[in-house]
Amino acid sequence: MAYELSEExxxxxxxxxxxxxxxxxxxxxxxxxxxxxxxxxxVGQDFDKSAFYQNLSQKDVxxxxxxxxxxxxxxxxxxxxxEGALLAKxxxxxxxxxxxxxxxxxxxxxxxxxxKTDSTNTEWRFLRLIIQENAPKALNYKNNLKSxxxxxxxxxxxxxxxxxxxxxxxxxxSKVLKPTDF
Numbered sequence: 001m002a003y004e005l006s007e008e009x010x011x012x013x014x015x016x017x018x019x020x021x022x023x024x025x026x027x028x029x030x031x032x033x034x035x036x037x038x039x040x041x042x043v044g045q046d047f048d049k050s051a052f053y054q055n056l057s058q059k060d061v062x063x064x065x066x067x068x069x070x071x072x073x074x075x076x077x078x079x080x081x082x083e084g085a086l087l088a089k090x091x092x093x094x095x096x097x098x099x100x101x102x103x104x105x106x107x108x109x110x111x112x113x114x115x116k117t118d119s120t121n122t123e124w125r126f127l128r129l130i131i132q133e134n135a136p137k138a139l140n141y142k143n144n145l146k147s148x149x150x151x152x153x154x155x156x157x158x159x160x161x162x163x164x165x166x167x168x169x170x171x172x173x174s175k176v177l178k179p180t181d182f
Contacts, residue, residue, distance in 0.1 A: 084111030
C-alpha cells in the first residue's frame with residue numbers, strides 16, 4: 001500500500017527547538033511522525049470498502065452522510081477519492097439545483113485531484129467511471145468513460161478480490177463495462 005504523508009506529519013519530521021530549563025535542546029519529532037503514520041495506516045485498514053460501495057449505490061442522503069463521516073478519517077489522497085465520489089452522488093440527492101451543482105463540483109474536484117495524484121489507481125478510475133456514467137449529460141462530465149473503462153479492463157487482475165467482485169456486479173448494469181469483459 002502506498003502511503004502519503006500529510007503536511008502535518010512532514011512538519012514533525014524536522015527538528016524543532018525545545019526549551020528545557022536553561023539550555024535549548026534539539027529534539028527530533030521523527031517518532032511522533034512515525035506514530036501518526038501508523039495511526040493513519042490503522043484508520044485506513046478499518047475502512048470497509050464493501051460498505052462504502054453499498055452506501056454509494058443507495059439513494060439515501062443519510063447513508064451518504066454517514067459514509068462521508070467514515071472517509072474523512074482516511075489519509076490523503078484516498079480521502080479525496082472516496083469523498084469526491086460520495087459528494088458527487090450526494091449532489092443528485094439534494095433539493096436545490098444550485099446546491100446540487102456546487103456539491104457536484106466539489107466532489108468532482110476531489111476525485112479528479114486524487115486521480116491526478118495517482119492516475120494508475122484502477123479503483124479510483126472505477127469510481128470516476130461510476131460517477132461519469134450516472135451523471136446527467138448537462139453536467140458534461142463523461143469525457144473519461146472510454147479511457148477509464150479500457151484502463152479498468154486492462155488492469156482488472158491487479159485489483160483486490162473484493163473490488164473485483166464490486167466491478168463485476170456493477171458491470172451487470174453498466175453501459176460501458178460488461179461482465180464478459182472480465
